[in-house]
Amino acid sequence: MFLTKSEEKALAGESGEALEIAYRVLVAIGKISNAKRLIPIKWAHVSGVSYLTIGEYGLDFLKKISSTRGTKFRVFTTVNPCGMDIENWDSLDIPADYADKQLKIISYYEKLGIANSFTCVPFQSYKVPRRGTSVAWAESSAAIYANSILGLRTNRESAVSALASALTGKTVYSDLHIPRNRSPTKNIRVDLKRRNGDRLAGSVDYGVLGYFAGKNVPGVIGFQGQKFDLGMAEAKALCAAIGTTGSSGMFVLNSKERLETIDFTKKEYEEVFSELSQSGEGEAVVFGCPQMTIEELYELSRMLAGKHFLKKCFVFCSSKMYEISRTRGYAQVIEGAGATFVRDACADFTPLISALNVDSVETDSCKGAYYMHKVHGVNISLKDTKTLIEENAA
């Protein structure tokens, strides 16, 4: 891979240890992707914020990077959700020692210079650059969304590679940054003959499809076989589930390419659904994996008008979306129905779920189902948003 003179110097450590490590990461990634050079990016989105995921050694690593003298992010940078509501962790039973570590991690990122974010749906909080712009986004669900829906170009970055891109303002010119690599490699043909008039509809259906597609197609996925009505909620669910099971970084709807084709029928649907949903009922309800968008908060408030939850319910969103939903009156309705907002946190990687002391959780997210079962050992009851409200609020 070609490096400019100043990039070579930074790799040799002449611009400090943080940049040396950052360039070492970019060079390793450049090698695996046969990149010829580095390119500038407009936006880095960094994952690895919750103490529950990065732990003591991620914390140590960030401390080391952020304490290297003069080190700052060189490009607009947002970060993933953390492990708790930053303003309200105490009343949500987050252990104090966990909160202490979490606040340290946040302080390291803030020292490096981040936009107010803590979100896995960064495209909702800030103006999205024009189609075709190269960015470096970690958080698989956001990266897949960026490529497939927003027309941005990004590879599925890791926590560390996105950090390296934030520090250098660069990424390797490879894979999904190159237009000819953005066509489907395999098709998934949807042929359900069931449910909601034989078509996929709603977040759970699209999550189940994504879970299957991610498992079966490592490259760009082509979907075909039905008309796909993707609102932001369905698109988000599809992207998140693809990211959960595989390495694909992009999909294309209504693929016309003649390629190897895998059928997604009722049988595959049922297999995925029963893998993710172990229970008929749950003791608490979780919304917002990925975090809820303003449209979803509006929908939730509309469905909850005049109702009250019969069990504990948590709604995950960024503090920015929470503020907007307060201004518009949605948050008051949702809170009035007895739900608790958890701001700036990730539903999967927060100690909150374990602290609930429940055996089962109901959710409308396939990604959430996978991780909450795995991380917190709770059984999952997977239901679409409307059913969750019909059954759990009166």
Next chain:
Amino acid sequence: MKTLKIRAIVDGKSKGEIVYSNLPIAFLQGVDPEKGTVSDPKSPIYDQPFAGKILIFPNAVGSSVGAYVIYRLSKNHKAPKAIVNQTTDITTASGCAIAGIPLFDLPENDISELSQAKEISLDAGKSELIIEK
């Protein structure tokens, strides 16, 4: 003794016993960084310690935060001394780059050629993998 061509992703040299998995590894939630083992019961190397050995698997899958798990393994002294992939992915590459773990992949051979090996040596300078036993 058999020699295979390797591509060095993170430079280095290594020689030692191998731990071989024909299935991908998910570092986040699929690896126990305190024990230095794969914690997914479906894995063929479930619960086998890989610390100080050469870990061989096709590629990593799952969450990108897995890179910090590799760093964490190394800080815990539970990391493999080197890693060989079929085709290295971004999570493994970035994790090994910050942890300083020599990392290689196999552009010309199938990883299954290593399934029966016991001990191998790796040299980034020579782009060579030698099956010693």
